[in-house]
Amino acid sequence: MSTSSGPHFFISYSRTDTNQKQNIIKQLRTRGINLWVDIENLVPGSPAWEREIERAIRGAAGIIVLLSPESNNSEWVRREISFAEQNDKYVFPVLIRGDEDDSIPLRLSNHQWVDLRQNYDNGLDELADALKDHLGITAADQETKQQQKKPVNFTTDELKKFALPGLLALIGLACIGGLFVLGSIITNNIQPQAATPASTNIDPAVTATNADVVISDGPAGKIVYTCQVNKANSSDQICIMNADGTGQRQLTDANDNQDASLAPDGQTVIFISNQTGNYEIVEMNLGGKRTPLTDLDGTLGLPAISPDNQWIAFTNRVAGFDQVWLMERDGTNPRMIFSLPGIAAVAPTWSPDSDEILFAVGKDLSRQLFIMGLDGREPRLLSDQIFTPGRTDWSTQGLIAYFIGETWNGEVWTIYADGTGMAQVINDGNAQSPSFSPGGRYIAYTGYTDVARRDEFSCEIFIMDLYSREQWQLTDNEYCDYQPRWGK
Numbered sequence: 001m002s003t004s005s006g007p008h009f010f011i012s013y014s015r016t017d018t019n020q021k022q023n024i025i026k027q028l029r030t031r032g033i034n035l036w037v038d039i040e041n042l043v044p045g046s047p048a049w050e051r052e053i054e055r056a057i058r059g060a061a062g063i064i065v066l067l068s069p070e071s072n073n074s075e076w077v078r079r080e081i082s083f084a085e086q087n088d089k090y091v092f093p094v095l096i097r098g099d100e101d102d103s104i105p106l107r108l109s110n111h112q113w114v115d116l117r118q119n120y121d122n123g124l125d126e127l128a129d130a131l132k133d134h135l136g137i138t139a140a141d142q143e144t145k146q147q148q149k150k151p152v153n154f155t156t157d158e159l160k161k162f163a164l165p166g167l168l169a170l171i172g173l174a175c176i177g178g179l180f181v182l183g184s185i186i187t188n189n190i191q192p193q194a195a196t197p198a199s200t201n202i203d204p205a206v207t208a209t210n211a212d213v214v215i216s217d218g219p220a221g222k223i224v225y226t227c228q229v230n231k232a233n234s235s236d237q238i239c240i241m242n243a244d245g246t247g248q249r250q251l252t253d254a255n256d257n258q259d260a261s262l263a264p265d266g267q268t269v270i271f272i273s274n275q276t277g278n279y280e281i282v283e284m285n286l287g288g289k290r291t292p293l294t295d296l297d298g299t300l301g302l303p304a305i306s307p308d309n310q311w312i313a314f315t316n317r318v319a320g321f322d323q324v325w326l327m328e329r330d331g332t333n334p335r336m337i338f339s340l341p342g343i344a345a346v347a348p349t350w351s352p353d354s355d356e357i358l359f360a361v362g363k364d365l366s367r368q369l370f371i372m373g374l375d376g377r378e379p380r381l382l383s384d385q386i387f388t389p390g391r392t393d394w395s396t397q398g399l400i401a402y403f404i405g406e407t408w409n410g411e412v413w414t415i416y417a418d419g420t421g422m423a424q425v426i427n428d429g430n431a432q433s434p435s436f437s438p439g440g441r442y443i444a445y446t447g448y449t450d451v452a453r454r455d456e457f458s459c460e461i462f463i464m465d466l467y468s469r470e471q472w473q474l475t476d477n478e479y480c481d482y483q484p485r486w487g488k
Contacts, residue, residue, distance in 0.1 A: 007135055008034040009092070010060040012080040014071035019414055020096050020467065021066055022421035023397050024116070024124070031128035036060060057083050061135055062090035064127075067113065068097035072105050081107065090134055094127060097468055117467055120441070219243035221438050221488045224251075224260040224269050225461055228480040238271050240286070243437065243444075243463070243486065245474035251284060259302045262487025263309065270303045270312065281314060281331070293331030302347055305329065306354040311374070313348035313357050322346045324359050326374060337376030347390035351417070358382070358400060360390035365406060371417065383419045391433040391483075395440035401425075403432040408451050412443065426464060426471075435486045441466055444484040449473075456480065 013021045025035055036056045057063060063084040071077045084091055085107075093113035095103060104113065114130075116123045220243055227239035229250060238260045241248040251269065256279075260271035267286065270293070272279045281293045281303045294300060299317040306313070310329055315322040316336065323339035338345050340361065349358040357374065360367035366387045372379035382400070392402045394417070403412045410432035415422040425443065426434075430451055435444045443464050450458035459480040464471045475481040 006034050007061040008036045008056075008059070009131060010036050010057050010063045010080070010084070010089075011038075011066065012063055012071075012077050012084075013066040014068060014074045014077060016070040017066055017068050017096060018421055019399070019423040019425060022416060023399065024066065024094070024096070026398065027121075027124045028128055028131075031124065033128055033131050035064075053080065054083060057089065058087050060084075060089060062092055062131070064092045064094060064131075065108070067093055067095045067103045067108075069102045072098075072103050078105065081105070092127065092130065092134075094123075120467075219437060219442055219463060221486060222262060222266055223435075223444055223461065223474070223484050223486050224262050225475075225481055225485070226258050226260060226483040227477070228457065228482075231457060231479050238269060238284075239481070240269070241461075241474065243442075245461075245472070248475065251286070251288065257282075259483065261304050261485040263305050264307055264488070265309070266488035270305060272300050272303065281312070294327070294334060296334060300325075304348055304350055306350045307352055308354040310354065313350065315346055315348065324348050324357065324376070326357075337374065338372060338379065347392060349392045349394050351394055352396045352398065358392055358394055360388060360392070362387075365389050365404075369400075369402065382417070383415060383422065385422065386413075386415070389432070393435045393443075393485075395436040396438070397440040399436070399440060401434035401436060401443055403434060403445070405429070405432075407432070408448065408454055412445055425466060425469075431462070433483055435484050437463075437486050438488055442486075444474075444486050446482040446484065447473075449476075 011021065011025065025037060028035060038053065057080065063080065065071070065077065065081060081091060091108065091111065093104065093108050093111050095113050095115045095117060097103065097117070114123050114127045222240055223243055224238065224240045226236050227250065229237050234256050236256055236258050237253060238251045238257045239248060240251055252273070255273050255275045257271050257273045260269050262269055268283050269286070270281060270283045273282045275282070276295075278297050279299045279301065280295060281300055283291045283293055293312070296316065301315040301317070301322065303312050303314040305311070312327050312329060312331070314325050314327075316325045317323075318339070321339075321342060322344045323336050324345045325334055326337045327334035338359070343361060344363065344367075345359055345361050346367065347360050350356075351358065351371075355373065356371050358369060358371050360369055362368055367390050368384070369382040369386050369388065369392065370379040371382055386402065386404070388402045388404050392400060394400050398417055399414050400417055401412060401414050403410045405411050409429050411424055411429065412426035412431045412434045413422060413424050426445065430447045431445045433446045436442070437444070443466060445462055445464070446459050447462045448455070448458050449460055457478065457480045459482045460473055460477070461475045461481050461484045462471055462473050
């Protein structure tokens, strides 16, 4: 829905770019831009769909076009651009994926465009400023037109000064001549403004062509993961590397260690270890010093530190079924906050503000995702369309990543915490256990390099750029690397 009854901008996009479109909408609205979005205002496929699209474009202050290879090939996007130009609407091209050759249609090739493939936040700022400036220009134009339309009124005394018939004739001639001159001025000096936003308000660095692009916000931070260096499920170890795949090293060398994640400051790692005979939670600095955090004589799993560094959520298996537990950051006051008799609750993940926990409930591949507060009361179902093994992540952009399918046929999807914007982001049938980069632009995941032979030791760590959809393989070992978790 649009955010107010004031002037709005229409967004044209390809359904393939739903994920990025949702984030751009959110970011522009926080910058005070009123937007009209089809799926918020219409029922897809309804008879009124096309008519309402036309009405929304006619009533818009301008149209924002999200450019990508898919939108360049979209008949709907082309029709929306054409209709906007026919109705003298400013077009604001925004390049989100691809390059100038495959993403920018010929009709927009001479337009200035905002490049969100780099300097994402700065690009959104510049776009919002251009939209606001355009609203100011539009308001001034409308005021001028209204002033031009004001009729000329004569008082009775003024009319008495002239012979009424002659005066009426002169006024008629003057009006006809004046309208002719005014029409000529408008035709010669005011051209349709359907093409280009105000260029003086957009930083050239943000509108660089493909040849000028230098991605400054590449993969950063560290990724911690489980490495089966001994090729045995009962002897997993914890490894760490830089987000570009360099600096791979092993942190542990004994016992069975799994489910690692980084502390918010990136200086320590927490994981589960069976060093004591039970699977307990351990914290280790990057130099190898270990500190036990629990002694519950149980089978714990998937510990995760809250972004505000105040809490640790984890699972505890009781009577054969996992429960969601919570404890203080130092390991004190452990307590159960969610359980269901005879049903597992697994894979707790923190919201960016540390106020909520996302977790999965159910069996094997058919678990559903729920969100609850730290008191464990009234968990809400994220979506009735999701069935997942359970491993998830929650980005600083408010996006939730999860995967579906079995080991050899996994797919990574994303959805917003309000249940909207569901989109498949990795569709090669070989991806699982997603983890967002600190800024939310990239996803790390586990993929198998030898699916054909179902080689269980061929799992490696990959990352994907959600903006360009480019993928990289980070690890390449003769043993399985899996369970990546990204941090600073």
